[in-house]
Amino acid sequence: MSARGATPLRCDRLVKRFGDVTAIDRLDLHLDAGEVVALIGLNGAGKTTFMRLALAMIRPDGGTASVFGRNVATAGPDRWRAVGQMIETPFAYPELTVAENLWAAARLHGLSRSQAPGSVTWVIERLGLGGYADRRSSALSLGNRQRLGLASALVHSPRLLILDEPTSALDPAGVVLLRDLVQEAARTGAAVLVSSHHLDEVARVADRVEVIHRGRLVGELPPRGLDLEHAFFEMVRAADLDATESSALGGSSEEVH
Amino acid sequence: MRAAFAVELLKLRRSRVMLATTLTVLLAPALLASAFASAAGQPGADPVTVKARAMLPGTGWEGYVSALAQVFATAGLVGMGFGVAWCFGREYADRTIVSLYASATPRTAIAAAKLVLLTLWAVSIAVVLGPTAVLIGLATGLGPPDADAVAALSRIVVLAMLTGLLALIVAIFASVGRGYLVAFGGLIGLVVAAQVAVLAGIGAWFPLSSPALWAMADPALGSVSGAQLALVPIASSAVALSTVAWWRRAPLD
Numbered sequence: 140m141s142a143r144g145a146t147p148l149r150c151d152r153l154v155k156r157f158g159d160v161t162a163i164d165r166l167d168l169h170l171d172a173g174e175v176v177a178l179i180g181l182n183g184a185g186k187t188t189f190m191r192l193a194l195a196m197i198r199p200d201g202g203t204a205s206v207f208g209r210n211v212a213t214a215g216p217d218r219w220r221a222v223g224q225m226i227e228t229p230f231a232y233p234e235l236t237v238a239e240n241l242w243a244a245a246r247l248h249g250l251s252r253s254q255a256p257g258s259v260t261w262v263i264e265r266l267g268l269g270g271y272a273d274r275r276s277s278a279l280s281l282g283n284r285q286r287l288g289l290a291s292a293l294v295h296s297p298r299l300l301i302l303d304e305p306t307s308a309l310d311p312a313g314v315v316l317l318r319d320l321v322q323e324a325a326r327t328g329a330a331v332l333v334s335s336h337h338l339d340e341v342a343r344v345a346d347r348v349e350v351i352h353r354g355r356l357v358g359e360l361p362p363r364g365l366d367l368e369h370a371f372f373e374m375v376r377a378a379d380l381d382a383t384e385s386s387a388l389g390g391s392s393e394e395v396h
Numbered sequence: 397m398r399a400a401f402a403v404e405l406l407k408l409r410r411s412r413v414m415l416a417t418t419l420t421v422l423l424a425p426a427l428l429a430s431a432f433a434s435a436a437g438q439p440g441a442d443p444v445t446v447k448a449r450a451m452l453p454g455t456g457w458e459g460y461v462s463a464l465a466q467v468f469a470t471a472g473l474v475g476m477g478f479g480v481a482w483c484f485g486r487e488y489a490d491r492t493i494v495s496l497y498a499s500a501t502p503r504t505a506i507a508a509a510k511l512v513l514l515t516l517w518a519v520s521i522a523v524v525l526g527p528t529a530v531l532i533g534l535a536t537g538l539g540p541p542d543a544d545a546v547a548a549l550s551r552i553v554v555l556a557m558l559t560g561l562l563a564l565i566v567a568i569f570a571s572v573g574r575g576y577l578v579a580f581g582g583l584i585g586l587v588v589a590a591q592v593a594v595l596a597g598i599g600a601w602f603p604l605s606s607p608a609l610w611a612m613a614d615p616a617l618g619s620v621s622g623a624q625l626a627l628v629p630i631a632s633s634a635v636a637l638s639t640v641a642w643w644r645r646a647p648l649d
Contacts, residue, residue, distance in 0.1 A: 157649070194498035196648040211498075220500035228491035234410040243406060246399040249500030291495065301498075 145208030147172055147221075147299040147330035153192055154201030155185075155354075162188045164354040165202065170330040172298070175321055177345035177362070178334040179371060185354040186334040190226055190303050193332075206299060220249035223297030225305060229288020233277035237268055237287055240276055244291035258294050266290040267316060281308040289317065293324070300324055300331045306340060318344045338367045352378045400505035404513050413482050414517075421475035421521055426532045428471070429463035434536065436463075453614075457538050457545035462612065464529055465552050469608030470587055472556055476518055476563035477586065481579035483510050484570035484639070493574075494648065507571075507643035511564060511636050518560020526553045548613070555611035558625070561632040562586070562604055567639045571646070600624050603631040 148170040155163040163185050170176055178186050191197045193204045195211035204211045207218045230244050238259060245255040263272050266286045271279060276287055285308040292300060300321070306314045314337075321331050321344050335341050341348055341362065348360040350371060357378040360370050408414050436448035437455040451466065452459040484507075487493035496503055526549050530541060541549065569582030586604055593602035599609050600620045607628060610620035 191648060196494065196497045198647050216500040216502065219498050222498050224498050226494050228494050230492065230495035232407060232492060233490065234407065234412065239406060239410070243403040244495070246403055247496070247499050247501040249399075252402075295500075 146170070146205075148193060148204070148206055148301075148332065150189075150193055150202065150204045152202035153189070153199050153204060155188055155192055155197065156200050162354050163192060163199075166351075166354065166356055168332075168349065168356065170299070170332055172328050172330050173325050174347065175325045175331040175333065175345050177341040177348045178332060178351055179336070179338060179341060179348060179360075180334075180351035181375065184351045186351055187226065187303050188354075189351065190224075190301055190332070190334065194222070194224055194226065194301060196226070216249060220295065221298040222301070223248070223292035223295065223299070224301040225288045225292045226301070226303045229284050230291035231276040231279070231284050231287050233275065236273050236275055237279070238263065238272040240287060241290055241294050245294045248295035248297075250295050258296070262290045262294045265293075265320070267312075282310055282313060285309055286313060286316075289320070293320065296327075296329075297324075298329050300329055300333075302331070302333045304334055304336065306335060306337055314340060338371060342367050350374050353382065397505045397509065399501050400509040401512070403501075404506065404509040408483070408513055408517070411482075414479055417475060417479040417482070418517070418521060421472060421479075422525060422528050423532075424475070425467040425471045426464055426525070426529045429460055429467050429529075430532050430536050432463040432467070433460035433538075457533060457541050458548075460533055460536075460538060461529075461541075461545050461548040461552065465548070465555060465608065465611045468525075468552060468555060468559070469590075469605075469611070472559040473563060473587060473590070473604075474583065476521070476560050477566040477583040478580075479517065480514055480563045480566040481570050481576055481583060483514060484567040485573075485576040485579050488570070488574040489576055497648065503643040503646075504640050507567075507640045511567065511639065514564060514567075515560065518563065519557055522553050522556030522560065525556050526550070551611045551613065555607050558607035558628045561628055562607070564632045564639075565635045568635050568642065571639055571642045601627070603627045 146169060148168070150166060150168045153163050153166045154161065166189060178189070180186050192199050193211065195214065206214055206222060209218050231240055232243070235243065241259040241262060242255050245258050250258055263269055266289060268283070268286055268290060271283055276284060279287065285305070289305060292302065305317055309317060318340070321333065325331055345362045348362050348367070349356050350358050350360060352375050358374045360367060360374065364370055432448045433452065433455065435444050436452045436459050438445045452462050487496060496506055529549060529552065533541060565586060566579050566583050570576065570579035573579060590602065590604035593599045593605045594609065599605040600618055601624055606620050606624050609617050610625055
């Protein structure tokens with residue numbers, strides 16, 4: 140199957156265990172082109188672990204993840220060049236300037252020597268990093284380091300973008316900028332998966348909001364709903380109640396711990 | 397591979413750690429050897445002078461070059477190993493390793509580029525080490541080196557190249573240990589293993605010690621054959637391939 144036209148991200152019954160703890164429990168998630176999906180959950184719900192599985196950073200104990208139709212375990216450069224990600228730590232080598240970091244990210248993401256400089260100029264301008272282009276990333280504030288990480292994820296115009304807590308260190312202007320960038324990427328056909336604690340922010344940008352709790356997707360919320368926060372906690376509480384009842388009745392063999 | 401090579405080269409060029417390591421490896425052993433040679437040539441019986449005389453076969457260029465071979469055998473491995481530990485451990489230590497996953501450039505290419513560049517770095521240090529040692533010798537009043545000294549310095553240049561290859565072994569420690577600490581521990585282990593092999597009388601067959609024994613050319617320590625020296629690139633190549641294989645498969649958990 141060719142990369143173009145294939146589902147950008149498809150995860151089927153993914154399972155990941157760390158010792159006795161089932162961090163991801165039979166999780167299914169599909170992302171279509173042009174779709175923005177928000178993944179929300181409490182701390183430790185499994186958001187980052189799921190994203191790491193989807194990007195082949197860790198190996199699943201069950202199930203499969205594929206990008207553009209190819210299992211991530213065997214996906215090659217042709218698939219990964221269409222993927223941008225920012226998980227945990229931004230792409231920011233402290234000894235390099237902002238422009239050099241972005242050039243490095245562009246080259247590693249598959250842009251040629253001739254393509255990279257133009258893309259770096261574009262993304263520096265788009266992320267508002269012009270005043271910092273020649274500054275070492277070690278001298279940046281936390282927020283600007285996060286902008287640099289986002290710029291590194293976007294510099295090659297990916298068709299699948301996976302962002303873990305991208306607004307955690309951004310100022311309000313940065314949050315608005317990120318929202319514009321995500322919507323712009325989706326308009327041009329990119330699929331975007333974003334995790335966040337900021338439910339109001341998620342509501343503004345997502346087409347679909349998936350709730351993850353104890354490693355399982357426990358439901359979907361309407362992003363334009365009246366009280367997303369209330370609905371989220373209701374869903375989490377109901378999931379806990381189900382788990383308790385299931386446990387009292389003997390539980391399943393793959394029960395979430 | 398080209399992208400990985402270009403990016404790794406940029407990181408090395410911009411690194412203050414690698415600059416400081418390069419200068420230390422180039423200058424510290426030669427300056428220390430010069431100090432030893434100078435002490436050995438002093439009259440009197442203070443402890444440093446007595447120890448230096450016992451270590452060195454003579455004074456002047458002969459003593460200086462012999463001291464340099466002895467010092468570089470250990471200090472060179474430690475210094476170059478430090479550089480390798482930094483190069484392979486830094487992504488794990490500062491967590492930029494996460495950015496190297498899900499990328500169009502395979503991690504095997506990144507690891508291979510690091511190994512190639514570190515080999516070139518070691519060769520560059522080796523090539524510059526000879527003239528640097530001569531300049532320090534001239535600056536300390538030893539006068540122009542004679543033919544024997546030039547031959548001995550040539551051996552030290554080869555020793556530095558082989559030491560650079562041996563230092564690549566540290567890459568597997570930094571990779572499997574995911575950072576600097578295990579790498580530094582492994583480096584100390586390599587230095588100790590080399591000393592133990594010499595004391596056990598198998599130094600000529602042990603890749604970690606054979607280059608130093610060959611460079612010192614001390615009949616009391618025995619001779620080292622070309623076949624024995626050839627074990628150095630074989631051993632370091634095997635470890636380098638293992639390191640690349642590790643980078644291909646290693647998950648982040």
